[in-house]
Amino acid sequence: MQEVIGLFPTPFMRLPGTLAPDLVRGLVAHFSATADQGNKSSPNLSHTAMLKPGDSPLLVTAAQFITPKLSEFGEVLFGERLGWSLKEMWVNVLDTGGRQAMHNHANSFISGVVYLTPTHPDARTVFMKSPGGTDFAFKNDHAGTYKGPYSADKWVSPQPEPGDMVLFPSYLMHAVPPNPGERRITMSFNAIPTRLDSWGYTIGFSG
Numbered sequence: 001m002q003e004v005i006g007l008f009p010t011p012f013m014r015l016p017g018t019l020a021p022d023l024v025r026g027l028v029a030h031f032s033a034t035a036d037q038g039n040k041s042s043p044n045l046s047h048t049a050m051l052k053p054g055d056s057p058l059l060v061t062a063a064q065f066i067t068p069k070l071s072e073f074g075e076v077l078f079g080e081r082l083g084w085s086l087k088e089m090w091v092n093v094l095d096t097g098g099r100q101a102m103h104n105h106a107n108s109f110i111s112g113v114v115y116l117t118p119t120h121p122d123a124r125t126v127f128m129k130s131p132g133g134t135d136f137a138f139k140n141d142h143a144g145t146y147k148g149p150y151s152a153d154k155w156v157s158p159q160p161e162p163g164d165m166v167l168f169p170s171y172l173m174h175a176v177p178p179n180p181g182e183r184r185i186t187m188s189f190n191a192i193p194t195r196l197d198s199w200g201y202t203i204g205f206s207g
Helices: 021-034 057-078
Strands: 013-015 045-047 084-094 100-103 110-115 126-128 154-156 165-169 173-176 184-193 195-198 201-204
Touching (some): 021 084
Antiparallel strands (some): 084 184, 110 184, 126 154, 126 173, 195 201
8 A cells, every 4th residue: 555654754743822811911011012123124023132030030930930941842853851041031012914024043952932912814834845045956846736734835833822832843944924013022042952873973062
């Protein structure tokens, strides 16, 4: 019997209700007012400075819920339960008409987003295949084709609710389409493991 096997899939972890409503409201009230750094690609998107958990009691509490999940997702990535630390955190304020251009996150291994306000269905986070290098590429893309997991160029993440969190490998390209709804606030972060060991050749990370 024939079968199709998906080789080497990219993991994506969805964690509904990671942060409690009271904590979410506290993060929105405190950090939405400090998102004063403009985005180069969209005038209706702003960010806070890069933060660490120790910069606010709210972030310390948030980190207590986020960090154990990093260990779980890291085990999926590396096959071992490792120690993880939040390298940086920041809050994004996306007003009506704002968008986030396609990008990924350097110098980290796990990235994540916590949704702090309701998200318009058309402004859900979109994940893309890497655009690749400089080689020529051929596609079969016309009205008669259908998109599946092996032919699609992008994937729209499920509709989030405030307090939901997603985790993904930091190399994964992602973006947010133009937001037709009300203000959309999220908290993003990057994380690193304490060390990686390849048969005795160990690399340690500190933050």
